[in-house]
Amino acid sequence: MDSKPVEDLIEASSGVHFSGFHLKSTDPSTLVVEQPTTSATENIKQPFVIGVAGGAASGKTTVCDMIIEQLRDQRVVLVNQDSFYHNLKPEELKKVYEYNFDHPDAFNTEQLLSIMEKLKHGHAVDIPRYDFKSYKNDVFPARRVNPSDVIILEGILIFHDPRVRDFMNMKIFVDTDADVRLARRIRRDTVEKGRDIGMVLDQYSKFVKPAFDDFILPTKKYADIIIPRGGDNHVAIDLIVQHIRTKLGQHDLCKIYPNLYVIQSTFQIRGMHTLIRDAQTTKHDFVFYSDRLIRLVVEHGLGHLPFTEKQVITPTGSVYTGVDFCKRLCGVSVIRSGESMENALRACCKGIKIGKILIHREGDNGQQLIYEKLPQDISDRHVLLLDPILGTGNSAVQAISLLIKKGVPEGNIIFLNLISAPQGVHMVCKHFPRLKIVTSEIEIGLNDDFRVIPGMGEFGDRYFGTDDD
Ligand SMILES: Nc1ncnc2c1ncn2[C@@H]1O[C@H](COP(=O)(O)OP(=O)(O)O)[C@@H](O)[C@H]1O
Numbered sequence: 001m002d003s004k005p006v007e008d009l010i011e012a013s014s015g016v017h018f019s020g021f022h023l024k025s026t027d028p029s030t031l032v033v034e035q036p037t038t039s040a041t042e043n044i045k046q047p048f049v050i051g052v053a054g055g056a057a058s059g060k061t062t063v064c065d066m067i068i069e070q071l072r073d074q075r076v077v078l079v080n081q082d083s084f085y086h087n088l089k090p091e092e093l094k095k096v097y098e099y100n101f102d103h104p105d106a107f108n109t110e111q112l113l114s115i116m117e118k119l120k121h122g123h124a125v126d127i128p129r130y131d132f133k134s135y136k137n138d139v140f141p142a143r144r145v146n147p148s149d150v151i152i153l154e155g156i157l158i159f160h161d162p163r164v165r166d167f168m169n170m171k172i173f174v175d176t177d178a179d180v181r182l183a184r185r186i187r188r189d190t191v192e193k194g195r196d197i198g199m200v201l202d203q204y205s206k207f208v209k210p211a212f213d214d215f216i217l218p219t220k221k222y223a224d225i226i227i228p229r230g231g232d233n234h235v236a237i238d239l240i241v242q243h244i245r246t247k248l249g250q251h252d253l254c255k256i257y258p259n260l261y262v263i264q265s266t267f268q269i270r271g272m273h274t275l276i277r278d279a280q281t282t283k284h285d286f287v288f289y290s291d292r293l294i295r296l297v298v299e300h301g302l303g304h305l306p307f308t309e310k311q312v313i314t315p316t317g318s319v320y321t322g323v324d325f326c327k328r329l330c331g332v333s334v335i336r337s338g339e340s341m342e343n344a345l346r347a348c349c350k351g352i353k354i355g356k357i358l359i360h361r362e363g364d365n366g367q368q369l370i371y372e373k374l375p376q377d378i379s380d381r382h383v384l385l386l387d388p389i390l391g392t393g394n395s396a397v398q399a400i401s402l403l404i405k406k407g408v409p410e411g412n413i414i415f416l417n418l419i420s421a422p423q424g425v426h427m428v429c430k431h432f433p434r435l436k437i438v439t440s441e442i443e444i445g446l447n448d449d450f451r452v453i454p455g456m457g458e459f460g461d462r463y464f465g466t467d468d469d
């Protein structure tokens with residue numbers, strides 16, 4: 001360990017929150033953390049992508065239409081996998097009844113991927129229109145599709161390719177009985193597509209049914225939601241629409257990381273942020289409004305702890321069924337700024353144990369864990385990790401790695417902060433997907449000195465009054 005006195009190291013550590021050191025290994029073991037790559041300019045609004053799979057004629061298009069209808073105030077675009085059917089070659093056209101339209105190879109998945117990449121990055125695209133009668137995708141002019149808030153990807157094999165699945169924030173499988181699917185298919189193919197019933201039945205037994213068993217049904221396991229009865233299931237569709245609305249109201253990062261929680265913004269919260277971010281705000285006001293915000297974050301974080309049901313008798317002699325708080329918890333503050341959050345935690349959790357970690361962020365490649373004092377039984381506790389600012393994520397990764405090394409299950413850690421830079425969120429959420437981050441605002445990014453922008457300056461100095469000239 002460094003021979004410098006601990007006080008010097010505390011001073012050093014309380015300086016730059018966001019030093020951009022390259023953390024090769026946090027816990028001596030193996031963790032390799034790359035430098036953040038997301039810049040502020042990459043802050044493109046991410047669309048919410050929904051995948052809808054299911055057997056042919058299961059009701060996928062019907063479900064999508066209902067979702068779109070209910071989301072009418074949002075910009076929604078529907079992308080059908082059918083649009084990416086390969087054009088049949090002349091020899092394939094001659095023997096069209098021997099062509100398997102239900103096999104993954106029937107689709108031009110590379111084209112679908114390239115279109116999705118463009119839409120995701122905010123570019124308009126041209127999507128082919130497939131003609132079921134001529135078996136061609138260039139008979140009709142392509143459909144111009146603009147970037148949207150919600151993209152719905154629909155098709156029998158839309159969950160088949162993992163690269164396509166990776167685009168999706170939500171996956172729905174429409175689960176309809178085989179006999180219903182067959183009955184609907186016969187009607188659709190004979191009435192709408194003008195096909196002969198004998199051919200429809202042949203195609204079904206030769207290709208459609210085997211492909212459903214071999215390729216479509218096995219992708220059901222990727223679904224987040226399985227809808228029985230398709231469009232008849234109004235409750236499921238209402239719930240899905242509600243969830244999409246919630247997601248759209250959240251910060252884009254919350255759509256990517258389900259373990260990130262940004263507390264609901266109000267004008268009170270915005271007002272407090274305005275005060276603590278203002279360089280002219282007095283120390284007294286800075287501390288007062290930081291404390292108010294920290295209290296909100298702490299209360300929100302406590303809401304993520306497990307609970308047990310508890311019944312009590314009220315003064316009227318009635319039974320009230322409520323919950324009992326989780327008792328096995330502790331705080332861990334990252335010295336020095338994290339100590340500003342201890343009072344709020346103590347105010348909410350009587351007698352809570354609070355451990356401390358000091359990470360030296362400058363010199364020595366910034367990788368030194370200088371000091372730690374943690375409750376001995378920390379591995380049996382839920383841990384509220386306290387640090388008001390998440391910048392590059394390097395210190396956070398190191399602190400979390402130490403807790404895990406001490407035996408704390410990743411899922412038992414809640415990381416509380418006031419503001420988080422997207423780079424830090426990416427780093428922490430990617431490495432620790434089971435941990436939860438609770439924060440009050442997401443920042444624009446980091447500047448060239450790896451300081452959070454817009455940020456609020458050196459939090460520790462402003463809070464503890466050590467920023468005087
Ligand atoms: N719940 C339903 N009740 C009756 N007919 C339905 C229902 N859902 C879909 N259909 C009909 O079944 C056929 C296939 O439905 P569609 O939504 O196009 O399925 P998919 O897109 O999965 O092939 C269509 O003709 C549609 O009108």
Ligand SMILES: Nc1ccn([C@@H]2O[C@H](COP(=O)(O)O)[C@@H](O)[C@H]2O)c(=O)n1
Pocket residue numbers: 055056057058060061082085101102131132135155156208
């Ligand atoms: N030329 C084609 C192309 C596809 N099919 C069948 O369409 C089904 C998929 O469409 P859904 O709307 O039901 O998802 C699939 O089962 C193909 O067999 C076709 O018949 N002719």
Ligand SMILES: [Mg+2]
Pocket residue numbers: 060061
């Ligand atoms: Mg369809």
